[in-house]
Amino acid sequence: MISKKNWICTAVVMSAFLIALLAAAVPKQPVAIAGEENGYYGKKAKYVFYFIGDGMAMPQINSTEIFKGTLNSSDPMYKEKLNFTVFPYQGMQTTHSTSSFITDSAAAGTALATGHKTANDVVGVDPTNTIKFKTMAEMAKEKGLKVGIVSSVSIDHATPAVFYAHEPSRNNFYEIALAMGNSGFDYFAGGGLLSPTGKKKDLPNALDIAKQKGYKVVNSQEEIMRLAKNDGKVIAIQPDLAAEEAMQYEIDRTNQLSLADFTRKGIELLDNPNGFFMMVEGGKIDWACHANDAATTVRDVMAFDNAIAEALKFYAKHPTETLIVVTGDHETGGMSIGFSGTKYETFASKINKQTMSFEEFDKKIKAYRATVGETNANLQDWLPILASEFGLVDLTAYDKQRLSDALAQSMLDSKKRAKDEQTYLLYGGYEPFSMTVTHILNQKAGIGWTTYAHTGVAVPVFAQGVGGEKFQGYYDNTDVAKKIMGIMGVKFQ
Ligand SMILES: [Zn+2]
Known part of the structure; x- marks a missing residue:
């Protein structure tokens, strides 16, 4: 016979057993990994395009639409949408850094590439230079995707650098150039290097070191256009560069390669069965806006939009496997x-x-x-x-x-x-x-125009393709990176 005391004991044990059974029956919630809650758990994008218009926010975009309207219509009220302003999903991102409401390109780029905020001037590390933030390009490379980094300014400039370098200052150009050669990424293209032999010009040339690491370095138009998949890892530098090792402003460009040319070549070289990640920066939109030059600005936004057209051609062939994200890192000039x-x-x-x-x-x-x-x-x-x-x-x-x-x-x-x-x-x-x-x-x-520097306003985000709907809403610039990582199937760290 079960005594009263034993009965209570048995009841307690049975209840515990029942609770355990019930708990086992309820599906376990996955432990949230920071950032992944912003990600996409469905179909992963195999091909990811990340277009960053430096200094590009709504004023630059809207004035280009109005300007394009004047080129293509006699109707004074006509404005023409750009390739990316008709993307189905649009959102907005805040741009502040840890040190200022008005970010610079290094802090903004770090947020956009790694999902972590840092201070102005800092590339891919925390403000005390103790923690390296892993970039989505590094994650993509580890996952077996091919990786391309394209910019119309020098390839060691802040925005391209945040995808492959980790430096306490964006001005550590030599160290950034070495990081490029060490990255193992597959395609660097556009502008040149600001300091290939160091500040005193007495160090081994970073491009020679890259060659030793297996990169093919080309800097003539013929060689660049001839590049093929069997050339392996490539650094393709526009010949006949403008000031500061950057490509020409679009308004000044004559027969030199365009940002669209470098994007199209990148697609050709990177396309492979494991997929790819490619970042393309329209870097001189920012420079034109620093100088408060509207005609030069809108022409560079149009060149950037033409590069996006190349991604859209690829997208048309792979609509269920491709994500295209277009944004800016901050507004420049206080343009209006x-x-x-x-x-x-x-x-x-x-x-x-x-x-x-x-x-x-x-x-x-x-x-x-x-x-x-x-x-x-x-x-x-x-x-x-x-x-x-x-x-x-x-x-x-x-x-x-x-x-x-x-x-x-x-x-x-x-x-x-x-x-x-x-x-x-x-x-x-x-x-x-x-x-x-x-x-x-x-x-x-x-x-x-209100300033020769940047401003602190929010910046629009445009997305099309796999996971594009995740970019709706108003969120932080770090979330743009986390969303792309989630959709690409790599883990925010
Ligand atoms: Zn910038």
């Missing part, structure tokens, strides 16, 4: 559609009259300075050029005064130029006459 002088009107077609970037125009100013010297400059000499190269024919007395003042500053040796607050606000450290010409033209077009 709207200027106090033009109120509710815009005249975007005016910037179509501009035939060259501020950088090319700087060269003309320099040549003029060499001819006339410090004190003999005359705005009259420039009026025909401003008309033919910028379409500036309706200059007011106020415009002419600003232009004359700037021209006088531009004739001085840079050491002799005024360094006060007003000078910085007017010219931002750029060639004063160039800045004034593009400022006046932009203002007449109804385009405003």
Whole structure:
């Protein structure tokens, strides 16, 4: 007979047994791995394209749509969508770093490539340089995907670097170049290296070291176009580069390869049965915006959009296996559609009259300075050029005064130029006459600028393909990386 005490004991044991049975019957919830909760547990993307327009947010995108409208229609209200602005899934990301609401490209890129926030100037490590953050490109490589990194600026610049390097400063160009050679990634393309032999130019050339590690380094158009899959790991550098080892601004580009050419070649080389990850940066959108040059900006956004068209051609062949994500790392210039002088009107077609970037125009100013010297400059000499190269024919007395003042500053040796607050606000450290010409033209077009640096506004994200729906909503820039990792089937670390 079971005593009362034993009965209670048995009941307790039975209850515990029942609870254990019930617990076993309920499917176990997976232990959440940080970041994976933002990921995609369904079908994985085999091919991932990550397009980053440096300095590109809604103002750059919208002004390009309006500008394209003026090129392709006589209807003044027509604006033409870009390849990526018609993507089915769109969201927004915050861009702040750990050190500032206004991020730089290194901190923003680190967030976009690794899913971790860091401080401005830092590439792929925490702000104290003690923890290395693993990048999605490194994860993709480990998983057996081929990896490509393409940029229209130097390939050791902050945005490309955050995918393969880990440095306390984005200016450690030599160390970044060595990391490129050590990455084992399959395709680096676009601009060159800023410091291939170190700051004192006395170290072994990073490209030679890359060659020893099995890279084929090519820098002629013929060699680049001839590259084939059996060439293995490749570093393809645009010949005839512009300043700072970057590709030409699109507005200045003649017969050189375009960002789309480098993207198409990348697809050809990377395509393989295990899949690939390719990051393509439109790096000079940012540079044009730093210089407050709208015509150069919209042309570079269009070049970036043409590169996306190459990914879309690939997508059309592999729609169930491909993800394309397009975003920016931050806004640059405080660009806006709207200027106090033009109120509710815009005249975007005016910037179509501009035939060259501020950088090319700087060269003309320099040549003029060499001819006339410090004190003999005359705005009259420039009026025909401003008309033919910028379409500036309706200059007011106020415009002419600003232009004359700037021209006088531009004739001085840079050491002799005024360094006060007003000078910085007017010219931002750029060639004063160039800045004034593009400022006046932009203002007449109804385009405003607030800064020569970045701004802290949120940036749009556009996605198409496998897992694209995960990019809807308003989230942090680190989440963009976590979402891509989840969809690519690699684990955020
Ligand atoms: Zn940037």
